[in-house]
Amino acid sequence: MIPFEHIITLDKTSKTPIYRQIAIGISTAIREGSLNAGMLLPGSRELAKTLHVHRKTVIAAYDELQAQDWISVVPRKQVTVSERIPLLKPQSWEKTTSQTGYHNTLELPFRQIIENTEYDTTTKIPDITIDDGYPDVRLxxxxxxxxxxxxxxxxxxxxxxxxxxxxxxxxxxxxxxxxxxxxxxxxxxxxxxxxxxxxxxxxxxxxxxxxxxxxxxxxxxxxxxxxxxxxxxxxxxxxxxxxxxxxxxxxxxxxxxxxxxxxxxxxxxxxxxxxxxxxxxxxxxxxxxxxxxxxxxxxxxxxxxxxxxxxxxxxxxxxxxxxxxxxxxxxxxxxxxxxxxxxxxxxxxxxxxxxxxxxxxxxxxxxxxxxxxxxxxxxxxxxxKRHLKKAKKCYHQRRDFLDALLQEHLNPYISYTLPSGGMAIWIRLCEGYSLSRFKTSDYFHIARMDSEQNAFRFGFASLNETELTEAVLYLKSILHNT
Amino acid sequence: MIPFEHIITLDKTSKTPIYRQIAIGISTAIREGSLNAGMLLPGSRELAKTLHVHRKTVIAAYDELQAQDWISVVPRKQVTVSERIPLLKPQSWEKTTSQTGYHNTLELPFRQIIENTEYDTTTKIPDITIDDGYPDVRLxxxxxxxxxxxxxxxxxxxxxxxxxxxxxxxxxxxxxxxxxxxxxxxxxxxxxxxxxxxxxxxxxxxxxxxxxxxxxxxxxxxxxxxxxxxxxxxxxxxxxxxxxxxxxxxxxxxxxxxxxxxxxxxxxxxxxxxxxxxxxxxxxxxxxxxxxxxxxxxxxxxxxxxxxxxxxxxxxxxxxxxxxxxxxxxxxxxxxxxxxxxxxxxxxxxxxxxxxxxxxxxxxxxxxxxxxxxxxxxxxxxxxKRHLKKAKKCYHQRRDFLDALLQEHLNPYISYTLPSGGMAIWIRLCEGYSLSRFKTSDYFHIARMDSEQNAFRFGFASLNETELTEAVLYLKSILHNT
Structure with a gap:
């Protein structure tokens, strides 16, 4: 006797209709070799009883399976797995009940674009992010x-x-x-x-x-x-x-x-x-x-x-x-x-x-x-054009505001040339100070650091004066305390 | 005497400010070798007179050129083309006055993706377009x-x-x-x-x-x-x-x-x-x-x-x-x-x-x-999900509507199998009828024709009943008259 109550796991909270869940369960079992070509399936009345569902639900599932050629139905006589299904190596019931997932890796060869395949799954966004030169979307x-x-x-x-x-x-x-x-x-x-x-x-x-x-x-x-x-x-x-x-x-x-x-x-x-x-x-x-x-x-x-x-x-x-x-x-x-x-x-x-x-x-x-x-x-x-005029004025002010902040708070630690345009300042750390202090955390992140040059980009355009101040004071607190 | 009135063509209807047009004209002439390093330029008063503009406009242009190192200005004395400009082979004035455009072709070697480089510049949209299976954006x-x-x-x-x-x-x-x-x-x-x-x-x-x-x-x-x-x-x-x-x-x-x-x-x-x-x-x-x-x-x-x-x-x-x-x-x-x-x-x-x-x-x-x-x-x-339900119902009706139209009007000329889903019908022309009849015109266009199979895709989803009827009757008029 095939244990259908194990093959078909019904989830009544799912948005997938029950009849479809039944059809999926049976077709999965066929595909995975637990049910083979020609095998007799229970009648709709019997299966409904096993699964505690209405008989009409089973009939709907069988209708769908038949439409897709998974099963053959002789009305009032018998339901069998289609003879046209290729013979597969049977698998154990246990294996069938666990859904086939995508957690496994592709074992076949393919081209590698990057060497580092460490997967960053953090989706937390730091409170302070110094980007490498982004516009302020709010404008x-x-x-x-x-x-x-x-x-x-x-x-x-x-x-x-x-x-x-x-x-x-x-x-x-x-x-x-x-x-x-x-x-x-x-x-x-x-x-x-x-x-x-x-x-x-x-x-x-x-x-x-x-x-x-x-x-x-x-x-x-x-x-x-x-x-x-x-x-x-x-x-x-x-x-x-x-x-x-x-x-x-x-x-x-x-x-x-x-x-x-x-x-x-x-x-x-x-x-x-x-x-x-x-x-x-x-x-x-x-x-x-x-x-x-x-x-x-x-x-x-x-x-x-x-x-x-x-x-x-x-x-x-x-x-x-x-x-x-x-x-x-x-x-x-x-x-x-x-x-x-x-x-x-x-x-x-x-x-x-x-x-x-x-x-x-x-x-x-x-x-x-x-x-x-x-x-x-x-x-x-x-x-x-109007937007550009407005944004240029605003970013110009932010550049100068950041310049003043850097002079006031970070002068001992850094050097830079104020750019005539753009959205970022390229800041070099003085000798004795290392970029490695600016570790990414839940609170803080710098998008573009260059360890070879011991420098980073400070995107000023996307941050207003409060945000710029907060970022600079945070940098100061790190540099000062080391 | 350098003919500045020819080097600099001012367009007073352009959105580019006049001072910038002057600066662009002079820097272009320098880049193209008509004005060489160290060459003396007219004073602002003189150039203003030549170009029929205000002197302040010329001063603004010279300021910009100086800021970008195109020229050297000794106030109240002289304006010269910067000495740092590399010496170029002088070109004739005629050549300078024609703007350098992008109409020429890249003569250097590069990879060819397609062989046919015929360039379709038509932007006219045909009244009837039979696509290859597009949704109806209006829904x-x-x-x-x-x-x-x-x-x-x-x-x-x-x-x-x-x-x-x-x-x-x-x-x-x-x-x-x-x-x-x-x-x-x-x-x-x-x-x-x-x-x-x-x-x-x-x-x-x-x-x-x-x-x-x-x-x-x-x-x-x-x-x-x-x-x-x-x-x-x-x-x-x-x-x-x-x-x-x-x-x-x-x-x-x-x-x-x-x-x-x-x-x-x-x-x-x-x-x-x-x-x-x-x-x-x-x-x-x-x-x-x-x-x-x-x-x-x-x-x-x-x-x-x-x-x-x-x-x-x-x-x-x-x-x-x-x-x-x-x-x-x-x-x-x-x-x-x-x-x-x-x-x-x-x-x-x-x-x-x-x-x-x-x-x-x-x-x-x-x-x-x-x-x-x-x-x-x-x-x-x-x-x-609600949209899909609505769209499915609508496309189902359109598929059946097109099916009926094809049966009624194009039966002698075509064969097809009604698909159980999707957005297009694959229509084969009967022997003796060729796809070449469906020439693209300002009025009519079929997106996907396959001359090998003598067949085309009739996307029905994006067309309402009026549009479907119009398209089928047009096809009939072509097939009937040949």
């Missing part, structure tokens, strides 16, 4: 954005336009950016030169996939944005590191390398370099463009932080100069609106954009067309 | 979703949680899915087994990157979802095609291949196979799981269309059976809510999820945490 024009978003989803034509060309970006947003990029960055391009991505990161990823392989070499800054380094490494390319000083990446060192080796690409962060916040000087910008023409390498210009300048206008991008089209320009709206929104763009020659778009389709089909069109409206209405 | 609970979204962006704690763990998916959404997937699919997993992606496509991409390389072999259906095939091809892996009949992919044929060759993975679409809409039978499901254990291959189960069944409950996923953890399960919310929302998930053993998450960070950092948490709320409130 963002999200409400205006979502209002347009919502109205777009309720109108037939707006729905269609939002679902057109989302792999490259909706035509509306790309057309809008042509004007926006010309006005803000002196970039001269058409909508065909633009790809809308899920933030600057995706542009880096796409460009790297197309430009690099295991035979290629790319020059990056030292230090550099670590996630970009990881992307380049994944392609198998060789990374050549060049020093970054107060004027940005050392172009003379780049030239020396180019004389000896074939270089495929150079990755630069021209404004507020990550992590050091330095800006690439005019002299080096021009030198870099010259080198790119002379040695035939592509420049990946990651200008993620173009919009925030406090004491002068930003430098025009390399991509706005005479570059023979071999500059891939990367920008982002995530830093303006909200990092979670993940919206950025790549500007490049059309043949490159076509291939990037094709790869992007393979990765995630496309972006959120409603959000793209809502952003276009935000730009056209001047709302984005 | 979606987008308003409820956005309401939560908006409220999440205005509360400090909600902002922090939305920006936590977005690479794998917010903890809130993953926790919610543990229950949801257990109730709807009999899946037994923890939040650590879940990765939230930008739709099913991204799950396919990530899994392929980790499982395949140029030494690997993957079995796919013939026909198959073409974008999945492209993803697998990009990895360099060998694709082995196995026939798909009325019961899904032919598992006997898979076994024959496995006996001869090492297979790394098998890709299956178990419900409403794309494009044919067939469902994989119970018999073959069990056989496939057995083969995977015997021959050590990973199953990629793309169950993008689990939620829409009209005449019986869906089959439980392969991933809910005894699979030793070697099933990568892929699901999507894009088909429930809106294709543009791009939200899906992957269920896999934890060690695999860790590596997928690491790769995903490199691709686009993470998803939209507000949207993820808003979706979690939608599920917890039961709103998603």
């Amino acid at each position: 963002s024009p999200i409400a205006a954005l979502l209002k347009t978003y919502r109205s777009n989803t309720s109108r037939k034509y707006a729905i269609k336009t939002a679902n057109t060309g989302t792999a490259q970006g909706t035509p509306k947003l790309r057309e809008t950016l042509v004007t926006y990029l010309s006005e803000t960055r002196g970039l001269n391009c058409t909508a065909d030169n633009i790809l809308i991505t899920h933030g600057a990161q995706m542009s880096i990823y796409l460009a790297a996939q197309l430009l690099l392989d295991s035979d290629a070499r790319i020059i990056v800054g030292q230090p550099n944005y670590p996630v970009a380094d990881q992307v380049f490494q994944q392609t198998g390319a060789q990374l050549l590191k060049v020093n970054v000083d107060a004027n940005g990446i050392d172009t003379d060192a780049i030239e020396l390398i180019c004389r000896k080796k074939k270089i495929n690409a150079v990755y630069v962060v021209p404004h507020h370099h990550y992590p050091t916040t330095v800006t690439l000087s005019v002299e080096r910008r021009m030198k870099l463009l010259e080198l790119s023409k002379q040695y035939f390498f592509t420049i990946i210009e990651d200008d993620y932080d173009y919009d925030y300048h406090y004491t002068s206008s930003p430098y025009l991008p390399l991509a706005s100069s005479g570059h023979n089209g071999n500059v891939i320009y990367i920008g982002s709206f995530s830093k303006i609106l909200d990092p979670s929104l993940r919206m950025g763009f790549m500007i490049a020659p059309q043949n490159f954009i076509v291939q990037c778009t094709a790869l992007r389709k393979l990765i995630d089909v496309g972006g959120d067309g409603y959000m793209q069109n809502a952003l276009a409206t935000l730009i056209q209405d001047g709302e984005l | 979606s609970p987008i308003a409820a979703l956005l309401k939560t979204y908006r409220s999440n962006t205005s509360r400090k704690y909600a902002i922090k949680t939305a920006n936590t763990g977005t690479a794998q998916g917010t903890p809130k959404l993953r926790e919610t899915l543990v229950t949801y997937l257990s109730e709807t699919r009999g899946l037994n997993c923890t939040a650590d087994n879940i990765l939230i992606t930008h739709g099913a496509q991204m799950s396919i991409y990530l899994a392929a990157q980790l499982l395949l390389d140029s030494d690997a072999r993957i079995i796919v259906g013939q026909p198959n979802y073409p974008v999945a095939d492209q993803v697998f091809q990009q990895t360099g892996a060998q694709l082995l095609k196995v026939n798909v009949d009325a019961n899904g992919i032919d598992t006997d044929a898979i076994e024959l291949i496995c006996r001869k060759k090492k297979i790394n993975a098998v890709y299956v679409v178990p419900h409403h196979h794309y494009p044919t809409t067939v469902t994989l039978s119970v018999e073959r499901r069990m056989k496939l799981l057995e083969l995977s254990k015997q021959y050590f291959f990973t199953i990629i189960e793309d169950d993008y269309d689990y939620d829409y069944h009209y005449t019986s409950s869906p089959y439980l996923p392969l991933a809910s059976s005894g699979h030793n953890g070697n099933v990568i399960y892929i699901g999507s919310f894009s088909k429930i809510l809106d294709p543009s929302l791009r939200m899906g998930f992957m269920i896999a053993p934890q060690n695999f999820i860790v590596q997928c998450t690491a790769l995903r960070k490199l691709i686009d950092v993470g998803g939209d945490g507000y949207m993820q948490n808003a979706l979690a709320t939608l599920i917890q409130d039961g709103e998603l």
